[in-house]
Amino acid sequence: MSQTNLKDPQEKLLLVALAHFLNESTRQCNPSRETLMKTACISNSNTLTKKLKGLEEKKLITVVAGKGRSNNYHIHEESTFTDEVPSRMKHLHTCSTSTFTHEAPPPSYMKDEHRIEHRIEHRNLMSSEQNSDAGEEEHFALTSPEEDTPKPQEPVTKVANRCPIKKFIDIYHETLPMGTPVRTWKSAKRIKIMKARWKELVEDEKCESEEAALSILRDFFINAIASSNFLTGKIAPRNPNDAPFQISLEWILTEGNWDKIVDGHYVNRKKNTPQNNSYPPRGY
Numbered sequence: 001m002s003q004t005n006l007k008d009p010q011e012k013l014l015l016v017a018l019a020h021f022l023n024e025s026t027r028q029c030n031p032s033r034e035t036l037m038k039t040a041c042i043s044n045s046n047t048l049t050k051k052l053k054g055l056e057e058k059k060l061i062t063v064v065a066g067k068g069r070s071n072n073y074h075i076h077e078e079s080t081f082t083d084e085v086p087s088r089m090k091h092l093h094t095c096s097t098s099t100f101t102h103e104a105p106p107p108s109y110m111k112d113e114h115r116i117e118h119r120i121e122h123r124n125l126m127s128s129e130q131n132s133d134a135g136e137e138e139h140f141a142l143t144s145p146e147e148d149t150p151k152p153q154e155p156v157t158k159v160a161n162r163c164p165i166k167k168f169i170d171i172y173h174e175t176l177p178m179g180t181p182v183r184t185w186k187s188a189k190r191i192k193i194m195k196a197r198w199k200e201l202v203e204d205e206k207c208e209s210e211e212a213a214l215s216i217l218r219d220f221f222i223n224a225i226a227s228s229n230f231l232t233g234k235i236a237p238r239n240p241n242d243a244p245f246q247i248s249l250e251w252i253l254t255e256g257n258w259d260k261i262v263d264g265h266y267v268n269r270k271k272n273t274p275q276n277n278s279y280p281p282r283g284y
Contacts, residue, residue, distance in 0.1 A: 028072055
């Protein structure tokens, strides 16, 4: 009986699954029931038994019950099915389920028996075309060599993207000994605000070296912070019960506070004295 006479799409797909495991010399295979159910998209064991029985009644296969192991399935030579199975499906000669690596077709394949064969053949065709074109792909590039080569960073950008956290903290301790000492600087929040202020300083002053940026940072701490009576806690609080202001590195680097320092809000000046708009020099 020819496979083209099969009207039940599940029986046809089951026959395809058995062909996957076929040993050409013995025309037998012994995949487990679980493997056959998965490969043929059969949802339960009772349906599998019914479809195997249907193939036996059509004289396409013979099922020999195994003793303590998987059944043996013999595909009859008079069936023309295996002659039409694509070569990709016929190369598996071992009946062990561990050698079956192809994914089962989705259930939608079973709607039409001709679509089953067409999709399998189409998949084989696509695979062969990809293999034949593999060598040709080497001659074509999606981008030009110039685009593939990363451009070197500008000196200012390179310095701005590498914040020297330890040196930053050392300058703080050196220039502002009255401030709260830094014990640790590992939190994501602290690292983020330090990197942000470092980037602003380097880009605003167009520093092409780390040394130049650190020099400006040191001058900024001395001229804008260490010289301020308020920021160094030399001004008594209005409320006698309050402690004098004590600066900290985290307070300095907080965006709003940093901007006020840069703008000269804490410069020492007498009442009614206009603010020196030229401060701080070089922007810091």
